[in-house]
Amino acid sequence: MSADFGLTAGAERATEAAGTPGQLFRRRFYRHRLALGALVLLAVMIALVAGAPLIAQAMGQDPKAVDLFNRFAPPSGAHPLGTDSLGRDLLLRLLYGGRVSLAVGMMTAVCTAVIGTVLGLLAGYYGGRLDSILMRLADGVIALPLLPLLIVLAAVDLSKLGLPAAITDSEETSLYRIVGLIAIVGWTTVARLVRGATLSMKRREFVLAAEAMGAGPYRIMARHILPNVVSPVVVATTLTVGNVILLESVLSFLGLGIQPPIPSWGNMLTGAQELIWSAPMQAVWPGLLIFVTVIAFNLLGDGLQDALDPRASERQGRMR
Amino acid sequence: MTDFLLRRLAQIGVVILVMSFLIYALIGLMPGDPIDLMIQADPELTPDDAARLKALYGLDRPIHERYLIWLGDALGGDFGYSRLFNKPVDEVLLPRLVNTVALMGVAFVLSIAIALPAGMAAALRPQSWVDNTINLAAFAGISLPPFWLAILLIILFAVVLGWLPAGGMGPPGADSFFARLPYMILPVMTLTLASVGGITRYVRASVMEALRQDYVRTARAKGLSQTRVVAGHVLRNAMIPVVTILALDLGTLFSGALITETMFGWLGMGKTIYDAIMGNDYNLALVGLLFATAVVLLANLVADLAYAWLDPRITYR
Numbered sequence: 289m290s291a292d293f294g295l296t297a298g299a300e301r302a303t304e305a306a307g308t309p310g311q312l313f314r315r316r317f318y319r320h321r322l323a324l325g326a327l328v329l330l331a332v333m334i335a336l337v338a339g340a341p342l343i344a345q346a347m348g349q350d351p352k353a354v355d356l357f358n359r360f361a362p363p364s365g366a367h368p369l370g371t372d373s374l375g376r377d378l379l380l381r382l383l384y385g386g387r388v389s390l391a392v393g394m395m396t397a398v399c400t401a402v403i404g405t406v407l408g409l410l411a412g413y414y415g416g417r418l419d420s421i422l423m424r425l426a427d428g429v430i431a432l433p434l435l436p437l438l439i440v441l442a443a444v445d446l447s448k449l450g451l452p453a454a455i456t457d458s459e460e461t462s463l464y465r466i467v468g469l470i471a472i473v474g475w476t477t478v479a480r481l482v483r484g485a486t487l488s489m490k491r492r493e494f495v496l497a498a499e500a501m502g503a504g505p506y507r508i509m510a511r512h513i514l515p516n517v518v519s520p521v522v523v524a525t526t527l528t529v530g531n532v533i534l535l536e537s538v539l540s541f542l543g544l545g546i547q548p549p550i551p552s553w554g555n556m557l558t559g560a561q562e563l564i565w566s567a568p569m570q571a572v573w574p575g576l577l578i579f580v581t582v583i584a585f586n587l588l589g590d591g592l593q594d595a596l597d598p599r600a601s602e603r604q605g606r607m608r
Numbered sequence: 609m610t611d612f613l614l615r616r617l618a619q620i621g622v623v624i625l626v627m628s629f630l631i632y633a634l635i636g637l638m639p640g641d642p643i644d645l646m647i648q649a650d651p652e653l654t655p656d657d658a659a660r661l662k663a664l665y666g667l668d669r670p671i672h673e674r675y676l677i678w679l680g681d682a683l684g685g686d687f688g689y690s691r692l693f694n695k696p697v698d699e700v701l702l703p704r705l706v707n708t709v710a711l712m713g714v715a716f717v718l719s720i721a722i723a724l725p726a727g728m729a730a731a732l733r734p735q736s737w738v739d740n741t742i743n744l745a746a747f748a749g750i751s752l753p754p755f756w757l758a759i760l761l762i763i764l765f766a767v768v769l770g771w772l773p774a775g776g777m778g779p780p781g782a783d784s785f786f787a788r789l790p791y792m793i794l795p796v797m798t799l800t801l802a803s804v805g806g807i808t809r810y811v812r813a814s815v816m817e818a819l820r821q822d823y824v825r826t827a828r829a830k831g832l833s834q835t836r837v838v839a840g841h842v843l844r845n846a847m848i849p850v851v852t853i854l855a856l857d858l859g860t861l862f863s864g865a866l867i868t869e870t871m872f873g874w875l876g877m878g879k880t881i882y883d884a885i886m887g888n889d890y891n892l893a894l895v896g897l898l899f900a901t902a903v904v905l906l907a908n909l910v911a912d913l914a915y916a917w918l919d920p921r922i923t924y925r
Contacts, residue, residue, distance in 0.1 A: 322744065428623055431908055433900040435866050436881050440631065440897070443885060445639040530751060537753050538867060542882075560759055561871065564774075568763045575756030583751035590747070 316595035323591020326584040333581060337386035344380050351380035352549070372556075372570060382573055385551035390581070392466055392546070393533040399471040400532075401525040404478025405517070409509045411479065412486025423483070426476040434473060435538070441469050442544035462547040466539065470532050478524050485517040519596035523589055530585035537578050553578045612924040616912075620905045624898060628682075631897050632675045635890050678894075688891035692883065697895045701880065707777070708864040708876030711792060715799035716861060720854065722804050727811025731846075732838065734816065742808065749805025758798045758871035765794060775873040795872040799865055803857070810853050811846070818846040848918045855914045859907030863900035 307315070318324060336343070344351055363370045368379050411419040446461070489495060490513065498512050533553075539545035540554025548555055553574040560571035647653050662668045681688065687697040730742040766774035778788040818824065819842055827837045864878030873879070877896065884893035916922045 322740075431623070431901070431905050432627075433863055433897065433904055436878075436885070436897055436900060439866075439882065439885055440634050440638070440893075443639070444634060444637040534751075534753055538755060541753075541755050554753075557756065557759070561762070564759060564763050564767055568767065571756075571759045571763065575753055575759065578753050578756065579748075579751055582753075583747055586747050586751050 313595050317591055320591035320594055322587045323594075326587040326591070329580070329584045330588065333386065333584075334390065337383050337390060340380065340383035340387060343383060347377070347380070349377045349380055351377060351384050370569070378570070378573065381551050381556060382553070382577060385553045385556050385574065386577060386581075388463065388546055388550055388552040389533055389536060389554065389578070392463060392536050392552070393529045393581075393585075396467045396470045396474065396532040396536075397525045397528040399467060400474035400528055401478050401521055403471060403475040404524075405482050405514070405521055407475065408479040408482025408517075409486055409513065412483040413490055413505065413509055413513065415487075419483070422479065426479055429473055429476050432473070438469060438473065438535070438539060439542065439544055441472075442466075442539055459547070459550060462545065463550065466536055466545050470535055474528060474532070477528070478521055481520045481524055482517050485520060486513050489513045489516055523593045523596060526585055526589035526592055530582040530589070533578060533582050533585070609924065613909075613913075616909050620902070620909065623905060624902055627901050628679065628894070628898055629675055631894055632678065633671060635885075635893055636671055638885075638888065682895075687895050690884070690889050690892040692887045692889040692892065697891050700892060701877070701896065701899070704864075704875055704877050704880045705862065707874065708869070708878065709861060711795055711869070711874055711876055712799065712861045712864065714792065715796045715803070716857065718796065718800045719804045719807055722800070723807035723811055724850075726804075727808045728815055728838075728843070730808070731812045731815035731819065739812075743812070746805035746808040746812075749801055749803075750809070752802060754798060754802045754865075754867045755871055757801060758794070758868060761794050761797055762871075775871070777873070777875055791872075791874075795865075795868050795874050798868045798871070802868075807850075807854070811850055814849045815842060815846040818842045821845070848915065851918060852911045852915045855911035856907055858910060859900075859904035862903040 340351075370378050372378050372381060407422055411422040442465070446465075486509075490508075495508060495512050498508055503511075536545055536552065537554030537557070540552050541557045543555070543558055546552040546555050548558075556574040557571060560574075563570050647658055659668070667674070678688070689695070690697050690700045693700045726742050726746075730739040733739050762774045765772040772793055773791050774794075776791055778791050823845075824837060824841055827841045832840075862877065864876040864881070866878035866882050868874070869876040869879035870882050877900070881893065881896035881900065883889070884896055912924070916924055
């Protein structure tokens with residue numbers, strides 16, 4: 289180790305370069321054992337929450353059935369993790385909550401990726417005033433105090449905006465609202481990444497060649513630049529899923545995110561602070577699932593980064 | 609350089625101005641206004657009374673007029689009254705600011721004291737068990753939901769072990785530092801655990817990047833010892849981006865930690881902003897949010913200046 293002095297690193301990299309990009313990616317990714325484990329764990333988790341109705345059937349339990357004589361029941365054969373404050377089966381609530389938390393996390397991450405990619409491509413390719421407006425906007429969004437602002441936005445009364453009651457009273461509104469809110473503030477990371485990559489791509493020979501052959505700006509962006517900026521976007525999006533799940537859980541915990549009766553891991557923890565003396569495990573399980581899921585997405589993102597894009601340095605937003 | 613500073617300060621002023629209008633408008637869109645609350649509190653209030661009160665408070669006027677009046681007062685140093693505390697807003701916020709700086713300052717110093725050696729140790733032996741352990745621990749810190757971490761710490765130290773209080777600012781009546789110390793431990797632990805992972809990963813990445821540079825290879829080829837290469841060549845360069853990222857965190861030192869302060873009942877800026885938003889305390893929420901924005905923007909400026917100061921290759925015009 290100490291005799292190496294980093295002088296052989298170049299040689300190592302040279303031998304590694306053999307094979308197709310796909311083979312190279314797989315070789316690098318499989319070496320990342322934590323990321324591989326995270327992928328397996330997420331696959332199992334998604335299979336479990338997707339199969340929640342089947343599990344409910346097999347257990348013979350209704351996840352929505354309220355049983356007030358059986359509140360905070362300890363774990364038993366019928367209820368493997370016990371019951372919650374309304375006597376509902378905790379395990380099933382966790383599985384159904386996981387559907388919502390994971391779906392919101394992935395949906396939002398994809399939204400931020402799409403918005404960020406489109407804006408980043410436009411800013412990078414056209415440059416000039418469009419670029420400076422979009423990038424100042426991104427700077428502004430990044431500088432905002434994220435959490436207090438999301439709380440204000442989440443508290444805005446939709447009926448005062450003149451939206452019809454069918455939307456404001458619908459149960460699912462809180463779900464799409466969270467996706468929209470986080471997407472509004474979350475697009476900046478991807479937009480900056482894509483803009484940077486586009487700037488370096490648009491001077492490359494293959495782009496100039498395509499331009500010389502008469503390809504229009506949209507064709508060039510979609511066919512020649514986009515495929516080359518996919519790797520950093522995939523990495524950033526994976527890391528975003530974890531961050532979104534965290535943000536959603538914080539907002540839902542504060543009562544401003546996903547609204548009951550729809551369960552999410554975050555809103556299952558609302559009021560958990562009052563239960564720490566009587567039923568501490570109620571507070572432990574949902575948080576543990578959030579933690580395990582978020583760390584899995586982060587490790588997966590790290591592994592993908594090493595495999596797809598080994599030189600990029602990462603920066604993640606922190607939230608307290 | 610002076611030009612750059614003035615231009616940036618002017619930009620910050622413009623952003624604050626725009627933000628103040630946006631937040632003013634947004635807060636107006638939150639459920640319930642002061643008159644609604646009065647109607648709820650007093651069933652004998654007639655619609656005529658309500659209309660008269662609206663006129664008295666100026667709530668019958670369009671939003672841009674109300675905003676301009678607020679702005680004029682605020683520029684004159686009058687930020688209005690807090691409805692929750694029945695005190696001028698600045699009198700509410702100042703003591704809270706002191707509490708926040710005390711809490712966040714301790715957590716900030718502690719995070720750096722842990723993250724610097726941990727990040728370096730990991731970067732100097734990549735892929736070793738030291739690196740893998742530190743890396744995994746850092747990821748765990750990043751991935752913890754902060755409110756859940758607070759709940760876990762309360763369960764462990766206040767409920768199960770009974771060593772520390774579950775929240776609050778100090779025993780009733782006692783104001784001394786030592787009486788308050790036990791009340792600070794859990795929030796400081798929460799904040800430190802929540803931020804140390806990110807900083808550690810950043811230090812690690814930065815040191816690794818510096819180790820890859822040509823001047824490190826040159827230093828090694830000259831036959832310098834590992835210690836001298838690391839201390840003299842790697843660290844000095846690796847610390848430039850680290851200091852920059854830490855300067856960005858300076859803003860949170862003043863704007864506080866909303867979740868942690870709320871969970872532990874620590875009367876700081878974060879909890880005050882949260883309480884003001886949830887309690888329809890318009891004036892307090894507005895000033896609190898604007899203050900938080902301003903300190904983040906200023907911290908960004910400090911980070912840029914620190915970067916130019918540490919790295920002579922960078923100049924701003």
